[in-house]
Amino acid sequence: MEKRWIRKPAPDAEQVRHLADALRVNEAIISLLCQRNVCTFEDARAYFRPSLEQLPDPLLMRDMDRAVNRLLKALHLGERVLVFGDYDVDGTTSVALVYSYLRQFFGAERIDYYIPDRYKEGYGISEAGIDFAHEFGYQLIIALDCGVKAVDKIAYANERGIDFIICDHHLPGAELPAAVAVLDPKRQDCPYPFKELSGCGVGFKLMQAFTQQQGLPEEELYELLDLVAVSIAADIVPIYGENRTLAYHGLRLINDRQRPQRPGLDALRELAGLQTAELNISSLVFGFAPRINAAGRMGDAKRSVAMLLADTTAEAVATAGVVDKTNQERRGFDTSITKEALEMIEQDDLLRSARTTVLFKQDWHKGVVGIVASRCLDKYYRPTIILTESNGKATGSARSVVGFDVHQAIEECAELLDQYGGHMYAAGLTLPVENVPAFREKFERIVAGRILPEQLIPPVEIDYTIQLSDITPSFYRLLSQMEPFGPGNPNPVFASERVYAAPDSARIVGNSHLKIALTQDGHHTVDAIGFGLGEYYEQIRRGQAFSVCYTVEINEYRGAKNLQLRLKDIRWE
Structure with a gap:
């Protein structure tokens, strides 16, 4: 498919010069930073070393004081609390975070969680869930990743004497539900400075405010940022500002093999074949999210929550195995229905x-x-x-x-x-x-x-044009310090012009992937792979110069690591 190459505007030269003088690193890296509004030494320090101490005060969020007061009331009056969440990754990680954190205060007999059945109850807060709470004596429901538009359902709950705290991140409707508290940074009247939290992120802020109001240290809460990182990755929210800080520290927890890992995520890592890899946002999106999501898509999303909450490796492995099998079933449906849908269009x-x-x-x-x-x-x-x-x-x-x-x-x-x-x-x-x-x-x-x-026409946004000779191990090390990458902080895309295929290097791998060594000067070569770009093989073999756009990565094969370009598109000179 033809693609549009969109070259991002060059940043202000004076800003680049000042930051280059302060940091003394490659000009391409400096330009990337300035494009992302990282323009001073202080900005760069905050960008490369995101600090949890810089997180906004959770009480800045509209209704947060009301939410915490209601939660404390439930705690002191001995009430029962039901943690209610959506059936996708954001919802299930939210439930796992809030339930696991509050369980130490309420005790297992006074708190439980509920995930609606996708097929019987549909998305969001359901009458069946409210009826469950009423039947088993829950006086307070904390709704996560849903509820901001549930005006009728909250009215139904109010009639039954059940209070709601809503933690959502979707756009509200014209009328807010009559809940005790509606926490949503996208509320027009909400002064909270960061608007793009995931649903799990909003749940985390509620727990942060609860912790602060109790005068407790926040370190134990920070141990749950692995769940927030998974939610940020899977829900494709922008990874800048507070989300970048939360994802950065969540990934550090997941990748710190010196500390006890969450058994459920460890089991997912093994099922995804990522035991030895340094996990990043992409790993979570493609390795973890489909498996967690599959339980809600194909059956009971409570299995995903149980996996995330598992205390032992044996329990986690058993639950993760069921979740993975469900994901395999999902892939079978996905493949066959996609084939059928494409045929409907083509015919x-x-x-x-x-x-x-x-x-x-x-x-x-x-x-x-x-x-x-x-x-x-x-x-x-x-x-x-x-x-x-x-x-x-x-x-x-x-x-x-x-x-x-x-x-x-x-x-x-x-x-x-x-x-x-x-x-x-x-x-x-x-x-x-x-x-x-x-x-x-x-x-x-x-x-x-x-x-x-x-x-x-699909766009490819190009950050900067460089020479292949610029791509060195030290250049890659600087690039990798810009992670976590994702929406709002994308993996930089570079272009190089008038490149050639090194002699006899081009070949087709898999069904239609192009494997090639690229050179600009006949001396410096860099390996590259273009997934789905096998159609260019014959033209490349003719020796004509072309331009490429790509991201830079490390390829590991049989224990050996080398720099590799992941081609996004090819253009002929």
């Missing part, structure tokens, strides 16, 4: 030429439609919605392209929908089955009238 002239993809099939597995939407987006790169039937309704997930707000486009079809919610790039929706054709038509009309032609 329909209207679908192929449309500006959107909206597909509906009654028997597709509800737990994988979001993944299938992402796969179709990778292939056709346009706003995509995949729907299936559940409880007599069409329900599914949306994914979008860079720069296009799919949530807003869905909102403009609200009269055809029963419910919807989400973000700019990912959303969920439910509608009557008979409304699917009308929705497909209106959604296509809205998107086609608004989306720019260039938004339908």
Whole structure:
């Protein structure tokens, strides 16, 4: 697929010079820092050494005082507390964090957790969950990663004498639920300075405020930042500001093999084949998140929480094995449904030429439609919605392209929908089955009238153009200190121009991957791999010069480590 190369503007030369004088490092590194608004020595110190002491005061969050007071009241009055969370990674890590931390204060007999059944109860706070709390005498529910739009459900709970503390990070609706406290930094009236916390991050802030109000040291709470790091990675929230600090320290916990590891995450590391690797955000996204998510997608998400809470290796391994088997089942559904969805597009002239993809099939597995939407987006790169039937309704997930707000486009079809919610790039929706054709038509009309032609071409943002000779072990060491990488602090993408394939180095590996050694001067060569770029093999062999854009990584093979470029695209001179 053709890609747009977008070269980021060069930072201010004076800023680069001042920071270069202060840090005395490679100019390319300095430019990367300035592009990320790291422009002074003090900024750089905070960036390279994020400190937990710099975290914003949790009491700056609207309703935090009310939330802590209600929690303390429950503690002192001997009330029972139910920790309620969504069934995805963010929700299950939130539940594991809050439940495990509060259990030491409330005791196991006064606190429990609840994850709604994806298929019977759907997303968010459910009447079934409230009925469970009422039946078993829970007076307070802490809702995590959900609830900010649950106006009717909170009213239902209030009628039954059950209080709610909501910890959410999604955009609120026009009316807030009548809960005791609604903690959400995205509330318009919330002065909290960092708006992009994960749901688990909001739960962490509640525990931080609770700890401070009790006059307790925070070190024990910081031991739970491994869970926050997993939530940040899996929920694809921006990794700058407070999130970067939390992820940085969470990853340090996960990678510190000198300290006891969380048995559940250790079991996941082994199942993902990452026993000896230094884990980063990408490792958590691709190694941990699918397995944790699979339990909620395919069955009971409580299994994921049980795995994260496991006290012993034996218990964790047993639970992780079940979760991993569930993930294998999920992958089978994912592969077959993706194949079916792509065939539906390829065999329909209207679908192929449309500006959107909206597909509906009654028997597709509800737990994988979001993944299938992402796969179709990778292939056709346009706003995509995949729907299936559940409880007599069409329900599914949306994914979008860079720069296009799919949530807003869905909102403009609200009269055809029963419910919807989400973000700019990912959303969920439910509608009557008979409304699917009308929705497909209106959604296509809205998107086609608004989306720019260039938004339908995948972009590659290039940070800096360098020579291959700049890529040295010391250069890579400096780059690696910029981690954790992710949205808001992406792994730097470099370009190099007029490069050639070293003689006889180009070959195809796997089905369609390009393995090659690149040179610019005939002397300095760097190994590179381009996943899915095998189509360029014949043209490269002809000896013509070309440009490449790439990230820099370490490749480990049979115990040997070497620098390698991961190619993102190739252009011919």
